[in-house]
Amino acid sequence: MNILILGSGGREHALAWAVMQNPKCDKLIVAPGNAGIAKIADCASFDINDGGAVVNFAEENAIEFVIVGPEAPLANGVADRLREAGILVFGPSEGAARLEASKSFTKEVCDAADAPTAAYGHFTDAAQAKAYIREQGAPIVVKADGLAAGKGVIVAMDEQSALDAIDDMFGGAFGGAGAEVVIEEFMDGEEASFFILCDGKTALPIGTAQDHKRVGEGDTGPNTGGMGAYSPAPVLTDEIAQKAMDEIIRPTMDEMAKRGVPYQGILYAGLMIKDGQPRLVEYNVRFGDPECQVLMMRLGAQAMDLMHAAAEERLDTAKVNWADDHAITVVMAANGYPGSYEKGSVIKGLDGQPEDSKNMVFHAGTAAKDGDVIATGGRVLNVTARGASLQEARDRAYDMIDTIDWPGGFFRRDIGWRAL
Ligand code: AMP
Ligand code: GLY
Secondary structure (H helix, E strand, C coil): EEEEEECCCCHHHHHHHHHHHHCCCCEEEEECCCCCHEEEEEECCCCCCHHHHHHHHHHHHHCCCEEEEHHHHCCHHHHHHHHHHCCCCEECCCCCHHHHHHHHHHHHHHHHHHCCEEEEEEECCCHHHHHHHHHHCCEEEECCCCCCCCEEEECCCCCCHHHEEEEEEEHHCCCCHCCCCEECCCCCHHHEEEEEEEECEEEEEEEEECCCCCCCCCCCEEECCEEEEEEECCCCCHHHHHHHEEEEEHHHHHHHCCCCCEEEEEEEEEEECCCCCEEEEEECCCCCCHHHHHHHHHHHCCHHHHHHHHHHHHHHCCCCCCCEEEEEEEEEEEECCCCCCCCCCCCCCCCCCCCCCHHHHHHHHHHHHHEEEEECCCCEEEEEHHHHHHEEEEEEEHHHHCECCCCCCCCCCCCCCCCC
16 A cells, blocks of 8 residues: 655654554555654655645545645545545544544543533623623633634633633734633543544544653743653543543544544544543544554554554454553654744754664654754654553653764653652
8 A cells, every 4th residue: 555644753663663564555655754654654845734746746646545634634625625535534524633633622522422521601792701700710721712722722720810711812922813711610630642543434542641741850930842752641531431431422422423524543542530430532534643653562563554444444344452561752843942043053963763663763853964963843752661560660761862972952850750
């Protein structure tokens, strides 16, 4: 099979790495890719958010299966354009991608599906939003309705911060994404990520993970896209996962089908767990980044068969082969991230790294320049390892990091502390 993956991060490097291990893959192209991906697959450059451009490229290159990494092409209808052209694609339609692109849509679906989640109000008017905040009191959570690159959520511990967030959002801080807001009850508990493959009818859980969102050790400092992750997430026990499937995931799938927007692709449910009860925090319509890296490490070559089965609506007969293993990924980021950071610093020590089914350095924001690998993003490398225990995997990941020579970058030493 000729396969095209859309995206350029560590998530897409991990997807490409898993796909390349599957003998059914004849040719793999990743667009736009990065320096790490270029070592295992061909890279191509075109606008991946433009459905017409993606279809043209796929037709010209005899692509038979497209895997969409990030949410933006999905929210732009790229999967719809591919399906219209008769090209098999893994990823939801524009209508189904609203589960990530519109928080009020998701809340509405949860209401209809009777899925446990935070109580909420939906507002298009600042005065009404503020009145609701004053009535509910703090802590309270203010969310821009649309896609805001992970920055549209303010968890306000006091009322004034929530009121200020309303001013920011209606003042245009998030552009169009803030013209509507969802205000939610603050949920207490432990967060975990649950990943479910869906083919419109069948939902198949493929793993759990937890990530570290804060930039600093001890989970302190500003929020980031994620500084590290591990799988499985011990807090998401089999029993709680089953509860989440029965009370949240399947009812959501059924409701989406009923609305004429069946969900096909990976559904990433952010859950808040307290006293054995999961509640939905949010849905994403893509793999998490860096959660994907640990999931791919654990699934290996079967990941491609599973995504292919989802695209062909064959999940009812698909099975996940579990190994009793643990994986961890540690993010190396450019100094200054998540604030402003320099690009172009040289990374040394990558050539000698092991690259096998237990150890991989996935590239997130790199490019090749004059024979060197240089940093081109905020999150730059994902040093990933798998082992019989989380401790074993973690020790190996940090051993690898210690041989990477990159004065322009930093990482957290405590990834996985909660589970250990
Ligand atoms: P989201 O973009 O919706 O995932 O929100 C980002 C983060 O904000 C989540 O991962 C949670 O840590 C936090 N968060 C969002 N909604 C709530 C809520 N209702 N209660 C508590 N924390 C929340
Ligand atoms: N690591 C969090 C996310 O991908 O949204």
